[in-house]
Amino acid sequence: xxxxxxxxxxxxxxxxxxxxxxxxxxxxxxxxxxxxxxxxxxxxxxxxxxxxxxxxxxxxxxxxxxxxxxxxxxxxxxxxxxxxxxxxxxxxxxxxxxxxxxxxxxxxxxxxxxxxxxxxxxxxxxxxxxx
Amino acid sequence: xxxxxxxxxxxxxxxxxxxxxxxxxxxxxxxxxxxxxxxxxxxxxxxxxxxxxxxxxxxxxxxxxxxxxxxxxxxxxxxxxxxxxxxxxxxxxxxxxxxxxxxxxxxxxxxxxxxxxxxxxxxxxxxxxxxxxxxxxxxxxxxxxxxxxxxxxxxxxxxxxxxxxxxxxxx
Numbered sequence: 641x642x643x644x645x646x647x648x649x650x651x652x653x654x655x656x657x658x659x660x661x662x663x664x665x666x667x668x669x670x671x672x673x674x675x676x677x678x679x680x681x682x683x684x685x686x687x688x689x690x691x692x693x694x695x696x697x698x699x700x701x702x703x704x705x706x707x708x709x710x711x712x713x714x715x716x717x718x719x720x721x722x723x724x725x726x727x728x729x730x731x732x733x734x735x736x737x738x739x740x741x742x743x744x745x746x747x748x749x750x751x752x753x754x755x756x757x758x759x760x761x762x763x764x765x766x767x768x769x770x771x
Numbered sequence: 772x773x774x775x776x777x778x779x780x781x782x783x784x785x786x787x788x789x790x791x792x793x794x795x796x797x798x799x800x801x802x803x804x805x806x807x808x809x810x811x812x813x814x815x816x817x818x819x820x821x822x823x824x825x826x827x828x829x830x831x832x833x834x835x836x837x838x839x840x841x842x843x844x845x846x847x848x849x850x851x852x853x854x855x856x857x858x859x860x861x862x863x864x865x866x867x868x869x870x871x872x873x874x875x876x877x878x879x880x881x882x883x884x885x886x887x888x889x890x891x892x893x894x895x896x897x898x899x900x901x902x903x904x905x906x907x908x909x910x911x912x913x914x915x916x917x918x919x920x921x922x923x924x925x926x927x928x929x930x931x932x933x934x935x936x937x938x939x940x941x942x
Contacts, residue, residue: 643879648931652931659885665803665816669816670819674794674795
């Protein structure tokens with residue numbers, strides 16, 4: 641049998657036509673398989689896209705930063721509003737015998753000019769001279 | 772919407788009708804491809820089913836070229852199965868040879884083409900059918916076979932040349 645040799649383009653076309661001629665699958669069988677696959681595909685959870693992941697981490701980071709900033713500010717407010725206890729150096733501690741007398745307030749005690757001069761190690765760094 | 776679009780919708784939104792449309796568009800051709808590659812009709816249904824199952828489980832990891840991915844799975848399953856068949860006793864292969872046999876004397880050039888393609892090595896058959904029948908691009912075939920795109924292009928040209936050399940006029 642003598643069939644002329646086709647060109648490359650014709651040969652490509654022939655491949656497509658030749659295999660398209662093959663008998664088709666039974667549609668009932670394909671439907672059955674498709675039905676089963678549909679169930680399998682239905683069980684699959686949709687995946688999140690990369691954009692959604694990116695957005696999630698952005699929002700997470702932003703909320704974390706905001707929480708840290710708010711918490712820091714709140715902490716400072718609490719610290720500054722808390723009453724500060726007077727600090728006494730060991731040298732200025734009154735003697736046990738003076739405990740019978742009620743102690744004056746810290747400011748009054750330090751600024752009292754009638755205090756004896758020998759109290760050198762006072763907690764007061766600077767005291768205005770009074771003439 | 773094209774195959775890649777349907778699969779993207781399926782993966783992102785879990786759109787089952789999109790997957791069903793993809794299946795309806797590809798199933799019959801994949802079955803015929805498996806049959807053309809030497810599977811019996813009955814066995815081609817099994818391979819088709821298993822290929823799509825694996826496809827559903829794995830396609831969303833990289834949904835860029837779904838058709839190439841589907842054919843890659845099918846070809847790999849077919850090769851595995853062919854190896855198992857070869858390991859069995861010889862009489863188990865009779866069904867396949869019956870199912871896909873051509874008439875003894877081809878009547879036209881299409882029959883000649885089918886016959887000549889079947890004479891090629893399996894890799895070249897896959898390549899020619901994927902490229903010129905299924906319509907995959909060289910790049911898609913390269914992605915599905917793991918070969919460089921240039922190699923796929925050269926192999927396709929070489930396989931076409933081989934077909935022309937084996938053409939009955941030249942014998």
